[in-house]
Amino acid sequence: MSASLTKTADSSITGKRFQIKDKYTLFLMALPFLALVFLFSYLPLYGWIYALYDYQPGIPLANTDFVGLQWFTAMVSDQVQRAEMFRVLRNTFAISSLGIVTSILPVIFAILLTEVRNSKFKRIVQTLTTLPNFISWVLVYSFAFMLFSVDNGFLNHLLMSLGWIRSPTNILADDDHVWLAMTLWGVWKGLGWGAIMYIAAISGIDSELYEAARVDGANRFRQIWHVTVPGIIPTYFVLLILSIANFINNGLEQYFVFANAMNMNHIEVLDLYVYNIGMGNSNFGFATAVSIMKSIVSLFLLFAANGLSKLIRGKGII
């Protein structure tokens, strides 16, 4: 493998005769991945056609009524409907923004963790914080229900027996601070996992830089500030830009399991809305139309973030 690779590299520089041949080899090597991109990213775009039909499962598209842009106009058809879309977008943007604000936490956590000298303690902490990532949201909810339910929840039980509160409160059915609560659940679940990438980035920083800094008399905090932080900023920015592109898709599961009538007003993000209206009630055309709008907004956000990155750091990722 390595032999053929070096040969490839050599020949591309030297002989023009081999150039065409190697091009094909390289292309073939990339082909499976191109095929994957095509299959999973471009082929599904064909499904957008469903936004123009009154699709019903089981009936082929050829026998389905063509409805034109009906589903698109339905999104903004009247005052109340527009208010609904606005509410859903507001929730989406609020929760995503909080998500981006808290995306700095794994960086801080990773730095602090690498500074811990006791490797046993370090490993325990890392395991415990990474673990929640592997728990499904459904289980997280049943865990939350055990903790916070009114009737027999741990927290209410504790506070009541300590005499701090008179009557139990139903935290899960509370419409206040939903955005914050959802963000905190997200942070709890993703902190350790998110830190892994940064820990890897930190261990990739040349140790000579630290030695040089120490020789220059930098203390530990200075070393972090002048060596570690600049070392992982590029990683952070790449992830940040990707997360901005995903600004509008903040997923479904978490909000789906935590949603109830009380907090629906603030928890219903775009994906959950599409699920509730589109999938749950088989309005597939409408669901597709909303998803198309979503993709367009995502594309716009990605280029905006990339432009911003170019402006600030002088280079983008696209």
Place this chain on the structure above:
Amino acid sequence: MTRQKKWAFLVVPVCLMMIFTAACNSGGAGKTGSSSSTSSTETASTSDNGVITDWSKQPEMTLTVFDTLANFAGEQQGWFAKLIKDKFNIKLNIVAPNLSGGAQMIATQMASGDLGDLVVGLGGKDYQNAIKSGMILDWTKDGLLDKYGKNLEKYAAQALDANKKQYGGGTAIYGIGHNVGTGEGPSEGADMTFGPMLRWDLYQKLGSPQIKTLDDYLPILKKMQEMDPKSDSGKKTYGMSLWSDWDGDWSTLAKVTAQFYGYGEGDGFNPGDMILTKADGPEYQGFLDDNSYYMQGLEFYFKANQMGLLDPDSLTQKFGDVSNKFKDGQVLFSQFPWVSNAYNTPAHTSEGKGFALVPFQDEKVYSSGFNPYGGPWIWSIGSHTKDPARVLAFVDWLFSPEGVQETNIGPKGLAWDIGKDGKPALTDFGKKATANGDTPIPAQYGGGTWKNGVSALNNATLATSQINPNTGEPYDYNLWKSTLTANPDPVTKSWREAMGVTTSKELFVKNNQIAVTKPFFNGQPAAQEPSDIKLKHSQVGKVIKEYSWKMMFAKNQGEFDQLKQQMDQKAKGLGYDDVVNWEVQQTKNTVFKMYK
């Protein structure tokens, strides 16, 4: 060597491409679902040479059952599995959308173009679309029904005919409706579907105060809560405990209030659940009408919450949690007998504790009448099945007196038998098993426990309150003379003495507190919701559901009224009136015509 490696470079991507395209192809073919007509023709050979009568000699077969009503997925277990294995040499592999995605899974299965061998409970729009795209087998093809449908033709001829007119264009038969029956009066068994039920022991201790209106339950429940503040495990008791995981377009438990007054959602024929329709007359209410029974229901639970009677976990818990609370004695009021029955274990009833029906004076309970045309949860057969004759023979058996009886209470000789007087009676084992579902079953009957051997198909064939021609008694063992006259538990005994009747049904009938639906049939399938109405319906439903719960848990009357106003405003803005008008129009064109 290098040549070989280069060759490998070529082969690997090609292989990968092939794998992907192959995977893609099979997926694609499934999606279009139009290649259905070819495979059903080649199945004819099995039944050409005479009718097969003994299916147990045929090779074993596993039927894939797509069952929109099942609450169990996987292979049928226990005594029912043994029963049908012996008779038909079949196993049932049950696919249950209820357990994984609901409507979405039905949509996915529909899009795949194959609904399996036996299709249970599919109705309405999905059923019509499945027929249209060739996924459902026509029973008249190759004379199948004449060869293997003798019981269907004998005991449910009108239902077959109804399906032919509604869905088969007057020639084909694509299935048969559920709960087929003829006769007057309510079709339920000993218990009705709805209560209300109260803790009988506590109600008795209070001196059985009179209950005139729904609201009269509240002060009584308050006193009961004070009398019995702790459950068996020492938890706080509540008047009522609700759950939200069954909610569709409204809060299910608040809607049940309408059923106490003889109204039900929709009209029982057309799709649509934004209107409440009277069971036995041409009257309807919109859900959001000012004094609709739904609004009364919301107000009832709101008041209960104000009095500290409503379980504060009602919104966030699931049905299973509530069922456990009932078992533990944490709840004192139940909307349904089949929910509160969890408390009436022998351990509780022997101490005199148990739930029993305590209706209010204004009540007129909603009851389903017998429907000779069959209900909307249709039994049908997938067009891709390899052995349509055997599947039809199995359905035919399910609709035979023997099949109904044995599906209901197990094979003769195990839980029941014919007594010396020629009448059916539960055996000692049967008494144990029906009182406690965890009773183990002898190995020769399939093993396991009674509960997990019960048929997981979960759909009715013939109405079980009808008389079994083979025994002269109803199919439902709760209605057998031997069961009714058997020594009742102390709670039932006390209730019977106080009420002067033996069953809940008798009590409602005696006091004329019952509204029985009439079967409707006009030879046409029910109307289908146009797509714009459907979208509005979903959006309106979401708003109603959300605000209903907020209203029940409102802090005070002012907030309740304010939320109600907001709900009205928002629902109407999203097209509530359009949806209701469309539904009323359909009902007026069909069901209400019966009363003119």
